[in-house]
Amino acid sequence: MLYVVNIYLWASILLYLLLGGADFGAGILELFTTEANRSRTRKTMYKAIGPIWEANHMWLIIAIVILFVGYPAIYSTMSVHLHIPLTVMLMGIIARGTAFTFRHYDAVVDDMQTIYNRIFTWSSLITPLFLGIIAGSAVASTIDTNAKGFLNAYIFSWLHWFSIATGCFTAAICAFLAAIYLIGETDNDTDKKRFIAKARSANIAAVISGALVFAAAHIQNIPLADWIFGNPVGIAAITAATISLVSLWYWLSKGKTRVLRVLAGFQVSMILLTTTYTLYPRIVLLKGGTYLSLTEHAGHMKTIETLAWALLLGSILILPALFYLIYSFQKKTEKSL
């Protein structure tokens, strides 16, 4: 049953990255869109993610609940030593979620919209940036559970080049996912071309920031290359991702929506797979070579069993409804195109 819970944890992190990520990315794209096109971007985005954004956001809750119910030691260690980036991420989540809703449900359209928009776009960038910082910190061996002093215990645990590079990489991936997703959500060629161009630049940004992650890993003696290329699964996944990246650029010029979505989703899944595969079951690497693992630091077996059943039961209820939600709004969008 522990494996069931582990798979659910991984899947919910992946789905949050893909769906929640595309959500954040849409805000990032809006931030980097010229004033002239902003309202068009906003309109497309709202149509595309309006009905599903609450659901996208749920994957984070699922992941966090799995962590605190199933892996209390991991959850509490991260909560203590990554308190600050977690708080910033939370602020981002609050600001983003409320601003997104407010700007569409305010009965009067006036200057307040500028404020909502500004809050929405900036928090769309800050949230995945700090999500990446948290992920980077988890594997950078910078969390020192014996640290004395505020800086060592609560700042240097997360503030370093590797985590920042991971944060930028995460934000770039979100923007990339969003641009790919939105290509299929526009109702005219001009917008479509614009999103294709955005997808290209976001993809370039992701590759550059990805390279920076490797550079930072090198500086901090984090064996990132070994983790990724040191095993057949990693090599295979990265090769597949690279091939799909090349074909993605080919299909981008054709503007084939479905193919592009599958390829982009595949790439991001492969990136998450390679980075987690070698480390598994380790999930948080601590200073001094110790670590927290999904097998050794799991909660009591009885809890894990009930949790697994709750997740399986939940999926039976949630997944069909979620698919139907996405499917029906996709269908309607296609009709209107």
Add this chain to the structure above:
Amino acid sequence: MDDFLAARSQMALSLGFHIIFSCIGMVMPFFMAVAHYYWLKTNKDVYRNITKAWSKGVAIFFATGAVSGTVLSFELGLLWPGFMKHAGPIFGMPFSLEGTAFFIEAIALGFFLYGWNRFNKWFHWVTGVIVGISGLASGILVVSANAWMNSPAGFNFINGQYLNIDPIRAMFNKAWFSQALHMCVAAFAATGFAVAGIHALMIIRGKNILFHSKAFTIAAVFGALAAIAQPLSGDISAKDVAKRQPAKLAAMEAHFHTEKKAPLVIGGIPDEKEQTVKYAVKIPGLLSFMAHGNFNAEVKGLDSIPPENHPPVAVTHYAFQVMVGLGMIMLCIAVIYFIAFWKKKQWLQSKWLLRLFVFATPLGFIAVEAGWTVTEVGRQPWIIHGIMRTSEAVTPMPGIVYSFYIFTAVYFSLACIVTFMLYRQIKMVGKLYDLPANTSPLTDH
């Protein structure tokens, strides 16, 4: 302010904020479903307009409730890692199920808000009802987790170790039913009165009378029914607390000395040093009756509990008095309303009755906040009653006081924006919803 107090204040603030939004998010969908049903049955535009207007409110409150709930799930770890390390695996079950319920709610809300004219009308209606049911389910589950802190179950605590964990037994702890019932009824009463009050105000001002009258009736009936049911659930709760948390009951009642024929203490200023309550009205034997169903029963006082385990008496007592007092006022208004409903139709047209409802607009929510204060402050110094002290659970990170300031600023601004938006929604009712039949320029959402 030290970090421990700051952590407690931040948690109290976050809960206090979230609870308002979650109550509304939990209850309003039912109002919406009723209006929606009337529209589908009668085809009267006013009901469709009410449904749409309320659904915007629900969207705003749901989003704010959802993000503040996310914050809470992180804050459990950020502020109380010592608690979560041990409690997470024991009382986490309702949270996992709540995740499911909340997920379904989010999906159903997507269907409902964006599904106008897109789906079969009854399917669309059902999605709205599902929003309500799943919201109510998540409320019950979260309260069941809180009830575990008051009535720990599903494990053995031996030599500082938490053994033989049984998450299902933990979820169905002895306090879950009474607490969940009390909370749900409170949510209906508070939201019903708040919504009815706002519509009553608009009727008094003579604005969009038809729209506001129909909306008022739906909200008022829900609120009044709940206000009448609430004392009963309160009685179940009180008996429960008396049995399991005598210290909390003693603090609620400022009952310092163990005695038979214990009096019910109404009002007054408790003096913890002197162990007396000044200026209070005391009704002999009534506390014994309320706690144990017998006027002569012995009720444990604070003197039977070691001083280091005493909850803050004054805060708990005042909060309890406020909750009960407001509940009684709401009960009276509810009774008057039903008399008007069945016997004195002319009262329904009179301003004084509407004014009563306007006056009662915030009362339910003040009572809800007071009730939570009783539950949470009354449990102190324990975070897990009788097992773990709150002070043992707090994060070791210094500087929580700054975090508290930041969260206070964020919640304060959010509260201001939501109030401002609500004001604008209400102001726009005339323009958006109160139109002659069949000329509605309403868009899809």
